Amino acid sequence: MSTVSAQVQAGRPEALPSGARVVVKIGSSSLTRDDGGLDLNRIDIMAGLVAGLRGRGHDVVLVSSGAVAAGLTPLGMERRPGELRLLQAAASVGQGNLLARWQTAMSAYGVVTAQVLLTAQDVAVRSHYRTVRSTFDALLSLGAVPIINENDAVATTEFNLGDNDHLAALVSHLVTADVLVLLTDVDGLWTARPGTPGAEPIRLVRSGADLEGVSVSGRGSAVGTGGMTTKVQAATIACASGTATLIASADDAARLLSGPRLPADVGTWFAPTGPHRPSRRLWMAYASVPEGRVLVDEGAARALTVGKKSLLLPGVIGVTGDFESGAVVDVVGPERIVARGICRYAAAELEEVLAARATGGPVPDHVAPVVHRDDLAELPRTAGV
Ligand SMILES: Nc1ncnc2c1ncn2[C@@H]1O[C@H](COP(=O)(O)OP(=O)(O)O)[C@@H](O)[C@H]1O
Numbered sequence: 001m002s003t004v005s006a007q008v009q010a011g012r013p014e015a016l017p018s019g020a021r022v023v024v025k026i027g028s029s030s031l032t033r034d035d036g037g038l039d040l041n042r043i044d045i046m047a048g049l050v051a052g053l054r055g056r057g058h059d060v061v062l063v064s065s066g067a068v069a070a071g072l073t074p075l076g077m078e079r080r081p082g083e084l085r086l087l088q089a090a091a092s093v094g095q096g097n098l099l100a101r102w103q104t105a106m107s108a109y110g111v112v113t114a115q116v117l118l119t120a121q122d123v124a125v126r127s128h129y130r131t132v133r134s135t136f137d138a139l140l141s142l143g144a145v146p147i148i149n150e151n152d153a154v155a156t157t158e159f160n161l162g163d164n165d166h167l168a169a170l171v172s173h174l175v176t177a178d179v180l181v182l183l184t185d186v187d188g189l190w191t192a193r194p195g196t197p198g199a200e201p202i203r204l205v206r207s208g209a210d211l212e213g214v215s216v217s218g219r220g221s222a223v224g225t226g227g228m229t230t231k232v233q234a235a236t237i238a239c240a241s242g243t244a245t246l247i248a249s250a251d252d253a254a255r256l257l258s259g260p261r262l263p264a265d266v267g268t269w270f271a272p273t274g275p276h277r278p279s280r281r282l283w284m285a286y287a288s289v290p291e292g293r294v295l296v297d298e299g300a301a302r303a304l305t306v307g308k309k310s311l312l313l314p315g316v317i318g319v320t321g322d323f324e325s326g327a328v329v330d331v332v333g334p335e336r337i338v339a340r341g342i343c344r345y346a347a348a349e350l351e352e353v354l355a356a357r358a359t360g361g362p363v364p365d366h367v368a369p370v371v372h373r374d375d376l377a378e379l380p381r382t383a384g385v
């Protein structure tokens with residue numbers, strides 16, 4: 001295990017480990033002023049911090065929201081529209097402005113920026129996922145700072161990533177980041193929405209158990225998407241992939257990112273549950289789009305999660321969806337989705353087996369595992385959300 005990996009797992013470090021690869025995501029609420037325009041001062045400050053991180057030897061990837069917010073005023077819209085096509089129009093206008101601002105601000109520090117706009121399809125299809133990963137590798141090795149957003153203009157309701165917290169978690173494992181920093185308008189995760197009587201900030205989360213009893217709301221600012229719910233989900237995904245996550249206020253970005261120390265009283269640090277995992281498993285778990293569900297009994301769920309075994313036919317009790325063999329499916333136990341993996345049977349074949357079993361007829365003679373251990377990624381329990 002690399003020393004950086006060990007340091008970020010050990011708990012909340014006193015400083016960003018040297019050489020750590022960092023993904024910084026900044027939300028719409030932190031990039032827009034009260035009147036809805038882009039906060040150019042914030043962009044300048046962030047550009048200076050990114051340049052500082054680069055100068056201290058960190059690879060940096062920026063995930064920037066704000067396209068929709070930046071497109072509202074030029075289009076004469078007073079608030080975020082509800083209709084998808086209007087949101088897409090606003091994002092198309094705003095993304096150009098947003099990138100132009102980042103480029104101007106970063107180039108003042110001699111930093112070369114690269115725009116990468118992603119849709120869910122770009123990461124769901126394995127060959128696209130590999131291509132995107134090698135583009136990121138090339139950009140980082142050339143010293144550029146990729147600036148990522150969802151390609152809102154072409155994302156469809158069925159096929160969109162939905163929020164940039166999720167996108168930032170996916171980008172983190174595409175680039176094997178050590179630390180993901182989610183900058184927002186609140187000082188990290190609190191025991192309840194800040195302002196609620198008795199709510200207190202949480203400084204360290206080591207596992208889902210630390211989230212028991214925490215009240216997390218999906219309602220965020222007027223311009224943001226997903227509130228704290230999507231940030232905790234993103235942290236869970238990142239941590240399961242070996243990436244530590246720090247949720248913090250953009251107002252504290254300078255204290256956190258300008259070094260040399262990482263103050264202990266700022267933001268919430270989520271420690272990863274293990275080292276970086278192979279990208280194929282991560283792709284299956286978090287980036288692929290399942291085409292169906294295989295329902296399993298409690299024994300099979302335990303065999304997968306505790307016994308680390310393959311899923312075999314006797315444990316299957318149901319199937320939904322219409323998929324061919326080789327499709328990615330969710331494996332659903334009595335309580336939750338336990339894993340995602342590549343199914344070696346078509347849905348119709350599984351239905352045939354289940355029907356034969358139910359009628360007491362001859363069960364077709366299949367010996368292959370339904371989902372082989374090598375093609376299976378366990379999904380973590382997301383407590384508290
Ligand atoms: N338990 C909680 N701890 C902290 N913030 C919370 C919590 N529950 C809900 N929130 C809300 O989440 C908001 C941040 O989400 P959002 O507006 O989507 O930000 P961004 O635009 O940065 O993605 C905060 O302003 C806060 O009101």
Ligand SMILES: N[C@@H](CCC(=O)OP(=O)(O)O)C(=O)O
Pocket residue numbers: 026027028029064065066067068069091149150152162163164165223224225226227
């Ligand atoms: N892609 C959208 C951002 C969507 C989003 O997740 O926003 P936020 O919750 O502010 O991070 C945009 O650029 O407006």
